Amino acid sequence: MMVTDPVERTVIEAIDIDGLLAFLGDLVAIPSLDGASGEVAAQEYVAAFLERLGCKVDVWEIDFDELRRHPAFSAEVERNRGLGVVGVGGLGNGPTLIFNGHVDVVPAGDESLWRFPPWQATIADGYVYGRGALDMKGGLACAIFAAQAIRDAGVQLRGRLLIQSVIGEEDGGCGTLATVLRGHTGDGAIVVEPTELRIAPAQAGRSTFV
Numbered sequence: 487m488m489v490t491d492p493v494e495r496t497v498i499e500a501i502d503i504d505g506l507l508a509f510l511g512d513l514v515a516i517p518s519l520d521g522a523s524g525e526v527a528a529q530e531y532v533a534a535f536l537e538r539l540g541c542k543v544d545v546w547e548i549d550f551d552e553l554r555r556h557p558a559f560s561a562e563v564e565r566n567r568g569l570g571v572v573g574v575g576g577l578g579n580g581p582t583l584i585f586n587g588h589v590d591v592v593p594a595g596d597e598s599l600w601r602f603p604p605w606q607a608t609i610a611d612g613y614v615y616g617r618g619a620l621d622m623k624g625g626l627a628c629a630i631f632a633a634q635a636i637r638d639a640g641v642q643l644r645g646r647l648l649i650q651s652v653i654g655e656e657d658g659g660c661g662t663l664a665t666v667l668r669g670h671t672g673d674g675a676i677v678v679e680p681t682e683l684r685i686a687p688a689q690a691g692r693s694t695f696v
Contacts, residue, residue, distance in 0.1 A: 497635050497636055497639045501631060501635040502635070506631040507614070509535065509630070509631070510623060512531065513528060513623045513627065514614075515606060516528045516531060517591075520563040520591075520592070520654065521563035521657075525568060525653045529568075529571045529651060530545075530569065532571055532630075533569075533573075533651070535630065536649060536651075539573065539575075539630070540637065541574055544572045544574070545569060546668065548569065548570055550565055550566075556663065558663055560659060560660070561654060561657055561660045563657045565660075568661065569653070570652070572650050572665060572668070573630075574646060575637070575648075576642075576643035576644075576646040579645070580644035580646075581644075581645045581673035582647075582648060582671075583646070583647050583648070583672055583673065584648045584649075584672040585629035585630075585633070585676055586652065586665075587622050587650070587679075588622055588651075588661060588662075589626065589651055589652070589653060590653050590661075594617045603616075604616060630649060633649060645673075646672070648670055652665055
């Protein structure tokens with residue numbers, strides 16, 4: 487794809503691919519299974535990185551007793567603890583754009599069937615292998631490093647950019663619900679879910695049957 491806009495070209499050239507892959511490798515190495523302690527560890531890692539990036543970071547303990555009372559709450563995994571993490575960049579008065587990605591992953595299953603170790607990011611044949619590398623730690627890494635590239639390119643945003651790192655996507659979406667109820671909303675959102683590697687401008691919603 488030919489990039490003709492000079493600002494866009496400057497931002498693309500500022501993307502730190504090596505840093506992105508290192509960040510992704512660190513995140514894949516955290517076994518952030520739904521409801522396990524790794525969810526919290528992954529969120530703490532993302533929050534610390536966003537702070538180093540210069541974002542104003544909101545980290546909070548999710549009150550699951552309160553969250554369960556919300557009519558939109560859905561979860562298949564019992565959690566004793568969970569963290570919400572949102573990094574805020576840009577100080578303009580214009581629209582607010584959200585990047586949303588989740589750190590939780592499903593189990594690796596029989597690890598002997600894996601070509602490479604699931605809890606280690608391995609680059610081979612132009613791909614990154616590892617549990618969550620695609621769904622969706624890779625997408626979250628890309629969102630964060632897109633924000634870093636905007637900063638490094640010296641681009642001043644007219645509005646705000648929110649980076650929402652959430653838990654519980656794989657079993658109902660409790661992390662995003664908690665984030666919205668926290669007040670972190672915007673005028674538009676890009677969810678970096680890798681579904682068919684295509685842009686999906688709309689979705690049909692979700693129903694969970696238990």
